[in-house]
Amino acid sequence: MADVVHRINGHVATREWMHQFATDPSGFMTKVVESQDTDNQELVEPARVVEDEDAVQEDETRPDYPFHAFDKLDEVLHLQDRHPSAVYDIVEIGAGQGKLTKALKRVLPGGTRFAAVEPNNDRRTEFRHFMSDVPVFDGTASATTLPNESVGNIAIGHAFHCMAKANALDEFHRILVPNGRLGIMLNTGDFNSCPFMQDVERVVKSFNAAYVPSQPNHDQLQQIFHDRPHLFSPMQSQRIDTVFSASVDGIVDYLMSTCVMANLSHRRQTDVRLSIARLIEMNPDVTEDEHGEHKLELPCLVELHWVQKAQALQDTPAQHHPDDVVMQSC
Template identity: 30%
Template structure:
């Protein structure tokens, strides 16, 4: 399975830095979900699959589990290694995970599963999980029930082309998956607070298909986003704003028997 061409937009140090600034963290309520639903604790081993720059890695480390990361994009993987030098960060893909059979208690895909939602990848995840191991899928999603967020989404979405995204729902087609339980799901409120440039403009810039545009097109998108900010009373002239998010979390359990 090759990596979708839109992911090439991530493979520069500058884009990796923008990703770190522009992407929200995850809500504290997710800590209990990692502990109670994914059963992560001291002594567990968990794979951060499609780990990117390591935005979710700290959450996994906080459980006490041993964390291994797999990320195919070099610039993203290098950023993760620079931040978490003690975490083993491997070059690999979801359909070719460089780990032994039944070696993991959990696999977590944070902001990534839509990139590789194929039967082959799910079978490979099942291979590396122990019987009873957990597959966790997590996404931070802008709350587009807020009118200005819906306007922002519409601005961004015009450039998406055929890029895999959570919002399309295509990733759900691999479930129910052989050897796994039905998906359980939970949702948590979240928000990203900071300057409009950081939490809105950099968030848009960190979108794969925006990062992959030609320079002139990226500048045009920047101008559109700045115009949106200037036209929105909740944002204009503000030194700090909060972008509302919902965090969606899903879990499937590997069967105890082959």
């Protein structure tokens, strides 16, 4: 198989260089850093804050939702018997560039009325570029700007952390029609399912970084609804195994776009990228397509979680917290 050679920050990562990364990444980087003519401030560059640019990259590199993941979508969303007050059948909250909306549009009838809410102006512009027929509103999870009982279903992808905001569930309850559904649809790499992913975990941990993206488990999602049980029904869930087939660069870009990775310093991101590229080069499952591009299939997991709006909002005061606890998504 031909060598996979990557250019990282303008420098060609040779096979020998990547081999040293894979066998002793931390020790090798110690030698590299000591040989660099750089000042101490650069060497101890702090982890940066994830900016909008990172969120856009993450949206572009994340695995798409496969068709078969939505085989039982009618169990997740309330798609029959449209309520008379519903202006929109499905609204994606925190839509970003609209990856989830695009996936839903592929599998639902043409007459389905979509809309989206996204607070970032640049991402709204990107959304409109890809789906000019879907209105996208400037709003947040706790202030969508949508009318009361105007939404049949709310769909949330990897912006699910917005639900941890104190007022978000009240806002979702307000805009949903009676018996409307709130669906959370996550699509991530299955990081414990194959030796390759375990090797990636080992490499990343060697740089003193947590590997597994901070996705919530079932109990954590349940906890979000725990304090306001009168708003929604108990949560139900489905898990669907799937595969993300992409170029080697695409796989590396996806793994590097996770929140944990994006918060690493620029230098450490380069270190991790080189190590992952080397692991992929050594992977016997890498194939070559008719155009000579190297491909790898990454095991993924689609998680569908949903609740239904309670019939009536009880007069129970909202439990506001002085500091919102936000679960990080990836």
